Amino acid sequence: xxxxxxxxxxxxxxxxxxxxxxxxxxxxxxxxxxxxxxxxxxxxxxxxxxxxxxxxxxxxxxxxxxxxxxxxxxxxxxxxxxxxxxxxxxxxxxxxxxxxxxxxxxxxxxxxxxxxxxxxxxxxxxxxxxxxxxxxxxxxxxxxxxxxxxxxxxxxxxxxxxxxxxxxxxxxxxxxxxxxxxxxxxxxxxxxxxxxxxxxxxxxxxxxxxxxxxxxxxxxxxxxxxxxxxxxxxxxxxxxxxxxxxxxxxxxxxxxxxxxxxxxxxxxxxxxxxxxxxxxxxxxxxxxxxxxxxxxxxxxxxxxxxxxxxxxxxxxxxxxxxxxxxxxxxxxxxxxxxxxxxxxxxxxxxxxxxxxxxxxxxxxxxxxxxxxxxxxxxxxxxxxxxxxxxxxxxxxxxxxxxxxxxxxxxxxxxxxxxxxxxxxxxxxxxxxxxxxxxxxxxxxxxx
Amino acid sequence: xxxxxxxxxxxxxxxxxxxxxxxxxxxxxxxxxxxxxxxxxxxx
Numbered sequence: 001x002x003x004x005x006x007x008x009x010x011x012x013x014x015x016x017x018x019x020x021x022x023x024x025x026x027x028x029x030x031x032x033x034x035x036x037x038x039x040x041x042x043x044x045x046x047x048x049x050x051x052x053x054x055x056x057x058x059x060x061x062x063x064x065x066x067x068x069x070x071x072x073x074x075x076x077x078x079x080x081x082x083x084x085x086x087x088x089x090x091x092x093x094x095x096x097x098x099x100x101x102x103x104x105x106x107x108x109x110x111x112x113x114x115x116x117x118x119x120x121x122x123x124x125x126x127x128x129x130x131x132x133x134x135x136x137x138x139x140x141x142x143x144x145x146x147x148x149x150x151x152x153x154x155x156x157x158x159x160x161x162x163x164x165x166x167x168x169x170x171x172x173x174x175x176x177x178x179x180x181x182x183x184x185x186x187x188x189x190x191x192x193x194x195x196x197x198x199x200x201x202x203x204x205x206x207x208x209x210x211x212x213x214x215x216x217x218x219x220x221x222x223x224x225x226x227x228x229x230x231x232x233x234x235x236x237x238x239x240x241x242x243x244x245x246x247x248x249x250x251x252x253x254x255x256x257x258x259x260x261x262x263x264x265x266x267x268x269x270x271x272x273x274x275x276x277x278x279x280x281x282x283x284x285x286x287x288x289x290x291x292x293x294x295x296x297x298x299x300x301x302x303x304x305x306x307x308x309x310x311x312x313x314x315x316x317x318x319x320x321x322x323x324x325x326x327x328x329x330x331x332x333x334x335x336x337x338x339x340x341x342x343x344x345x346x347x348x349x350x351x352x353x354x355x356x357x358x359x360x361x362x363x364x365x366x367x368x369x370x371x372x373x374x375x376x377x378x379x380x381x382x383x384x385x386x387x388x389x390x391x392x393x394x395x396x397x398x399x400x401x402x403x404x405x406x407x408x409x410x411x412x413x414x415x416x417x418x419x420x421x422x423x424x425x426x427x428x429x430x431x432x433x434x435x436x437x438x439x440x441x442x443x444x445x446x447x
Numbered sequence: 448x449x450x451x452x453x454x455x456x457x458x459x460x461x462x463x464x465x466x467x468x469x470x471x472x473x474x475x476x477x478x479x480x481x482x483x484x485x486x487x488x489x490x491x
Contacts, residue, residue, distance in 0.1 A: 175480075178473035185469040192458040199449050205457070279483045280476075287475050295468050433472070434465050441461040 008053035011082065015347030016051040023047030023342070029246065036246035038331075039219070039338050043242060046144065046342020050128065058145045058343045060138035061106065062131070064123045066116045070094035074112060077123070081105045084348070089123055092116065100136055102348045103127030128346045130231040144343040147336050152344075153231060157337045158224035159305040164333060165220070165432070166285070166309025167325035169400065173425040175280055176273035179380065180392070180423075184430025186376035187396025188438045190215030190369025194361045201357050206230045209442040211358055214241045215365030216435025217248075217399045221302060223341065225439045229446055235345035236355045240362035242341075245399040251363065252406045255370045256394050264378070265414035267389040269423050281314040292437060298447065299440025306436060370394040370403075373427060388423070395424035398431030 026044030030037035050058045070092030077089050082104045088096040090110060106124040110116060128145075131138055133153070140149040151157040174180055195212030203211060206229035213225045214237055222241040226234045244251060256265070285307035292303045312322040373393030381387045391410055395403040404424035411420035 175476055178476040181469040181473040181476075182466075185466045188462060188465045192462050195458055196454065199451075199454055205450070205454065208454075209457075277483055277487065279486070280479055283479050283483070284476065287479065288472055291471055291475060292468055295464065295471075430469065434469060437465050437468055438461060441464055442457070445457055445461075 006054060006080075008055070011053035013347070015351050016053065019051040019345060019347045019350060020048050023051070026243075036242070038334055039242050040246060042335060042338035043239065043342035046339045047345050049144070050343040050346050055142075057142045058128045058148070058346065059126050059140075059142040060128065060131075060145050060149075061141050062101065062103075062125045062127055062136060062138045063121045064089060064097065064099065064125050066092065066097060066118055066120045066122055068092070068094045069118045070116060072110045072112050072114045072116060075108055075110065077105050077108070079105050079107055085129075097122050099125065101125070101127040101129040101131060103129065129349055130234055130344060132231065144340050148340040148344060151336050152223060152227050152234070152340055155224055155227060155301060157333055157340075158220035158227070159301040160329070161220040161333045161337060162302050162436070163305035163309035164325045164330035165400070166306040166311075167313045167322050168330070169306075169310060169313075169429055169432070170425070171281060171284055171310060171314075171429060172276045173273055173422045174427075174429045175276045175284060177423070177426050179388070180426030181430040181433075182380070183373045183377055183393045183396045183427035184398070184432075184434045185396075186393065187369040187373040187398070187427070187431045188216065188434045189372035190365045190367070190397070191435070191438045193368045194365035197364060198357075198361055201361070203354075203357075204230075206446050207233060209446055210234075210237050211361050212365060213237075213435070213439050213442060214244070214358075214362040215369045216431070216438055217241065217245055217366060217369065217397045217403075218432055218435040218439075219245065220337075221435045221439045223337070224302060225442055228443060232349075233354065233358060235341065235350055236358040237362075238341040239345065240359050242338075244362055244366045245402065248366075248397065248399045248402045249406050251366050252370050252394050252397065252403060253410060255367050256374060256391050256407075256410060259371055259374045260378075260390050262414065264390050265410065266418070267387050268415060268418055269389050269392075269420060271419040271422070273422055278314070278316065282311070285310045285314065288433070292433070292440075296437055296440040296444060298444035299436055302436040302439060303433070306432070366397060369397045369431075373397070373431075389418065389420055392420060392424045392427055396427040396431040396434070398428055398435055400428050400432060401425065403431075404428045 023044040026040040030040035074091045140146045198208035198211040210226040210230040289307040373396035377390035377393030407424040408421040411418040
């Protein structure tokens with residue numbers, strides 16, 4: 001503009017417009033329909049911000065290096081040139097130097113006739129693409145890329161979020177009825193089913209694991225695993241996970257209706273769970289930490305943070321820490337994490353066939369997790385004297401407490417005397433532990 | 448090229464491990480209940 005200021009108009013294309021509409025859609029769901037507003041508003045706003053060209057909020061600087069030695073024959077781009085992935089930047093006598101990511105040129109460091117050695121810097125690039133830092137290291141230079149790199153990619157914010165979730169979680173219903181741990185385990189079937197389907201669709205093992213873990217229905221676990229195994233698809237997997245957590249009231253009921261009869265849905269469960277002592281509630285996070293981490297050491301950051309948060313809650317002597325984790329800290333972490341996740345979805349990255357597969361596989365993961373929980377509950381009923389309502393198996397999809405609330409509503413519809421909320425909280429919470437274990441297993445094998 | 452052998456090992460092994468760990472936790476919860484009830488009873 002006037003030769004002084006570059007505006008974003010000339011770079012704005014249909015992809016940006018579509019992503020902004022999607023972001024606005026999330027914000028509408030949050031404000032208009034009251035669906036998970038604490039998550040969807042920052043995610044939606046982050047999507048809008050990053051899809052306004054030249055905003056710079058999610059920019060990374062990368063040095064493009066010569067893959068082999070040679071003499072520069074021709075420089076094919078100028079400073080401020082914008083490019084897609086795989087476009088030649090310059091021609092050497094030994095071959096072309098192509099862009100490994102989409103972005104724009106910040107500065108060209110070579111000229112025709114110059115001799116370059118392998119590894120010499122050809123150009124400095126600005127990109128918004130998430131890369132494998134061991135292969136293509138980048139330096140964050142935007143507000144949200146800095147938060148993303150040091151919060152998400154350094155695996156700090158997801159475990160902190162898990163600490164807050166631990167402080168917010170009451171393990172009482174699960175401790176009162178430990179059978180529900182099996183239902184939480186069954187729900188992890190969705191993780192592995194989506195993992196297999198992902199491989200059929202051509203995703204690599206780390207990508208398939210990152211997509212499969214969506215079935216654990218835990219945002220922090222999904223972000224944590226994906227940030228390590230497949231950071232380039234973190235936007236798609238995180239938005240799939242958080243979106244489907246908000247859509248649990250739509251995803252779960254058809255699965256439950258398909259797999260249960262009217263009589264099964266009306267099975268009455270006594271509302272009174274046994275009273276769990278304070279000593280049990282204090283001992284469980286300690287014993288749980290030791291057992292789980294001895295089996296799966298790579299789950300330590302998630303399980304450790306989850307359990308210490310719960311210990312803050314249950315010890316009775318760390319009320320300040322518990323209160324902070326349940327209120328201020330969870331709000332701060334939510335703001336940073338969800339804004340950064342929303343901003344990890346520029347149109348050039350998100351609008352690809354891969355993303356559509358991820359979104360579809362996410363639904364498969366959620367639905368099959370719920371189905372597996374219901375089916376295991378029905379199998380357990382063959383051996384139990386006091387039957388359990390199989391709908392509580394669907395609450396193994398650990399979107400806490402939304403899945404349990406859905407089961408409660410459906411239970412009341414089937415039998416007005418039934419109060420299933422506390423019974424459903426058992427598998428709900430067990431599913432959170434199961435998801436963290438499943439994530440730890442993937443990391444232990446594939447990292 | 449997908450290593451299907453490894454994928455099957457990861458899926459079956461991983462799912463089994465999740466079950467084993469959660470069953471172990473369930474058993475430990477039962478044991479903790481028994482032991483804590485005994486401790487509380489002895490105190491009384």
